[in-house]
Amino acid sequence: MNYAIEVENLTKIYDGLKAVDNISFKVREGEIFAFLGPNGAGKTTTVEMIEGIRVPTSGKIRVLGKEMNGADRDIKERIGVLPQEFSSFERLTVRETLFYFSSIYRKDVDIDHIIEIMNLHDEEKVLYRNLSGGLKQRVNIAIALVNDPEIVFLDEPTTGLDPRSRRDVWKAIEELKNRGKTVFLTTHYMEEAEYLADTVTIIHKGKIVAQGSPEKLVEKYGGKSTLIIKGGSSTEIEGVMKEMGYGKVRIKNSSVEIRMEKRDEVMDILFRLREKNVRYREVDIKHSDLEDVFLQLTGEKLEGEAK
Template sequence: MSNREGEGKLIQVKGLIKKYGKLTAVNGVNFTVNKGEIFGLLGPNGAGKTTTIEMLVGLRKPDEGSATLGGYDVVTDVGKMKEVMGVQLQATSLFELLTVEELIEMYGSFYKKQVDIEHLIESMMLLEKKSDRVKNLSGGQKQRLAIALALVHDPDVVFLDEPTTGLDPQARRVLWDIILKLKEDGKTIVLTTHYMDEAHVLCDRIAIIDQGEIIALDTPEKLVKLLHSDNAIEFRVIEGELNWNELPNVTKVTKKSNYIYIYSSNLQETLSHLLFICKEKSIIFQDLHIRAATLEDVFISLTGRRLREE
């Protein structure tokens, strides 16, 4: 790696575009991924996250733009690139009748080098399942196995495409711990997700992607600070109208359907005035919540929609 270009920036993406007929799935995205970081692509289903990953790992050819991974071009150097990257995709197909150990050994045989299989199985918390057939594993165990297959050749960069989708909360937390341990071990990780809490916990930097475009990119903390508020008041107005200019310390107001999101620099003062005005003007509201501002609020502020629409 030391003699190749892009040592500090393991991934460099410039103006990637991918179209399917009249649909532009990815529309000119630009970003870099630093060595040793967890970089997140956060957005709703259909935003272009998976298509972006597929172009970066050589599965789809960009219509326009360019990208390099570890100094290798993602279009012309796919063969060399495979030695330095590991990939876990949403649609990973596993050989159901093989055992966990057999499957990992088979994948390891595809590469010039491989890690210690026993240690890899243990690190993925699959030691007790190593002799079980893949078809008998739970959803979380299959996801950990898919990550093990991506790591079998000790890659520098690991792509994880929505690795916790469909898992129960406990299985998600287990996978989070494994991902954070990979970072401790020096891996560079590109993670796609539509779970805001997952992105906030795991990622050093996040690119928020919507309708094929990156609409914001920074650390989770700095993205939330775009709201100029640490706190949010969320509620539904059932009857009446409120003039937001009457409320003190409000930094931003966003409306989504009949939900109102008020961001405040002084939560107590804003809330007390809100309740007073609602009582005085007979404004009826429901489902009032007070909470810290999150990446969900950033997405609503930027797009006017929730991250995961029903």
């Protein structure tokens, strides 16, 4: 197994504040790796230490098999970086922007190729300042590609975007993976990690609280599904649930929520309600997601803290 990034016992302390607290993880070559956590979790600090921009207090970082050293130009030529809340020159067109940034690197890159990958044909003559938020972010990702990097770091690439623009940026990120690049993505949107990532690492208050594929994490920590019964007599339904041994029944407005251990319990519950002649309008099943995983692990809501 080849790793694009290896981080071992990494710590960063700012004036007594442990922003990153002894974390270790590995990023496989060619995968989309999501670093998921709320505001202030330590995502940017970590990603910028890996990029060689911030100096760790302690710990080891290996990037593409080499120890990361901010002064090592060779390694920096092999990575692409989109900083958080990045904004480029307002009065340059998309093509001029890409031309400018590519001139910084020694490598010769084909700007047309980058425009094609990021699907920016129609915008190449448009001024950066006139682009929508989603298009700006696609140009920003294109900027991170001007040195044809092996690893692309994207720090919260979709924060503040509307759902449609976010989907467009997701497509662009998937395209990077299709082109064989390793993607290191930070986000506080669980749907983003769930949709894009091969591996998710959840960071909270500087510490890693869980790591794995989205499916594995949900299976391990989210696990249970919830059956929601709407439009019936909650007292009656609750009575039957108690009889069946369900201790945790929640009543919300006119619906009753029952946490299930296994999905096939739905049939038993509905069968029993019918047997008892208990009526309701409809049922719904909510499967757990990364938000539940985060809640389970930290006792806090992830998206509640989003900007």
